[in-house]
Amino acid sequence: MAKRSLTDNERKVLYGLVHHPTRNDRELSEALRIKVSTVTAIRRRLGASDYFVTRRIPMMHRLGWEILLAGHGRLAQTANPHASARMREILEGRFPTIFHVAMSPDHFTFLGMAPDYTTSRRDLEELRTAMHRAGLSDTGLLSTIVFPVGLTVLGNFFDYSHALALAFGIEEKPPVALHPGEVGDIELSRKETDVLRGLVRFPELSDKAVAGKIKASRQAVSKMRRTFEADGLLRTVRLPNVRALGFELFVSTFARFTPPATLKARADAIEKTLKVTPSFFYASCNMESVLFAAVKSYEHFSSLRSLFGKYYEERGFLAGDATIHIGLASMTDILRNADFSPAIQTLQGPMAR
Numbered sequence: 001m002a003k004r005s006l007t008d009n010e011r012k013v014l015y016g017l018v019h020h021p022t023r024n025d026r027e028l029s030e031a032l033r034i035k036v037s038t039v040t041a042i043r044r045r046l047g048a049s050d051y052f053v054t055r056r057i058p059m060m061h062r063l064g065w066e067i068l069l070a071g072h073g074r075l076a077q078t079a080n081p082h083a084s085a086r087m088r089e090i091l092e093g094r095f096p097t098i099f100h101v102a103m104s105p106d107h108f109t110f111l112g113m114a115p116d117y118t119t120s121r122r123d124l125e126e127l128r129t130a131m132h133r134a135g136l137s138d139t140g141l142l143s144t145i146v147f148p149v150g151l152t153v154l155g156n157f158f159d160y161s162h163a164l165a166l167a168f169g170i171e172e173k174p175p176v177a178l179h180p181g182e183v184g185d186i187e188l189s190r191k192e193t194d195v196l197r198g199l200v201r202f203p204e205l206s207d208k209a210v211a212g213k214i215k216a217s218r219q220a221v222s223k224m225r226r227t228f229e230a231d232g233l234l235r236t237v238r239l240p241n242v243r244a245l246g247f248e249l250f251v252s253t254f255a256r257f258t259p260p261a262t263l264k265a266r267a268d269a270i271e272k273t274l275k276v277t278p279s280f281f282y283a284s285c286n287m288e289s290v291l292f293a294a295v296k297s298y299e300h301f302s303s304l305r306s307l308f309g310k311y312y313e314e315r316g317f318l319a320g321d322a323t324i325h326i327g328l329a330s331m332t333d334i335l336r337n338a339d340f341s342p343a344i345q346t347l348q349g350p351m352a353r
Helices: 008-019 025-032 036-048 083-091 117-133 161-168 190-201 207-214 218-230 267-276 298-315
Strands: 052-058 067-074 098-103 107-114 143-148 153-157 234-240 249-256 279-284 288-295 323-328 333-335
Touching: 008 025, 008 036, 008 052, 008 161, 008 234, 025 036, 052 190, 067 117, 067 249, 083 098, 083 117, 083 333, 107 117, 107 323, 117 143, 143 288, 153 267, 161 279, 190 207, 190 218, 190 234, 207 218, 218 234, 249 298, 267 279, 267 298, 288 298
Parallel strands: none
Antiparallel strands: 052 234, 067 107, 067 143, 098 107, 098 333, 153 279, 249 288, 249 323, 279 288
């Protein structure tokens, strides 16, 4: 359930905070045409009430991490009501490649990144075993998709702004990315690695405060942060608390495609998906795709399922039925919500010259 109904200005400011996460209050004021003092007061109020959190996301593929993972599975009927607590115990100090886990009463989904295929398979096997031993999975089965990032379109990487725009009735044209990302084109010095770790680990802190945490100068942290952002290595995102906003559903869709349905052949479908759906994560290669969305109502979900079911069927794109998981937002716990701080701590050796 929503905490309370937001005012028009609160909705505008929250959307602005999510859509323009690196702008300061004055810049946001100019974009939204709301007084600076009002923007500041609303930002502080919404932040204190947990309506959003800030994350800094390192685009790990730019540092040579080649594999993106997406997976899902059924939870044992006996796992609840302690499933989320047990999963937190499993993740504690382990599985740094996993950066997002959603736990619903009957299923779970997760996302991860790994430097190579061997590391990804090792962690998946260890996760499967750990969940089985903890009584979270009767069968110990995980359904996974392994994306080679260099061949994968990352259409949305935790940008909730379009989901909010659809829910708040705000007109916008979401950016559509249809080109795979570059892999391993950035190398970091040891000092740069230390600064990147600090920025990711303490996303809410100022450059000066981060500098104090990692024993560096504020000037060095600020300069490197700006360079990381300009190079596309580091992204700041704000993740809204969709449960507090009254969103009803979290939806995840895992799809496999026929051989003719390549990325090029599906370009229009990908663009339509990103423009129409309230997604906050979307990845697709020639063979498979995964989409995570926060949906305001079941009616909206039902209309989208009907629209895209017909659209894909008419074009013969799907190789079998897509796997769709629907979880009530009020009963879904998000663990490691786009949190890359465990992963970033592993950066050392060959990637830090």
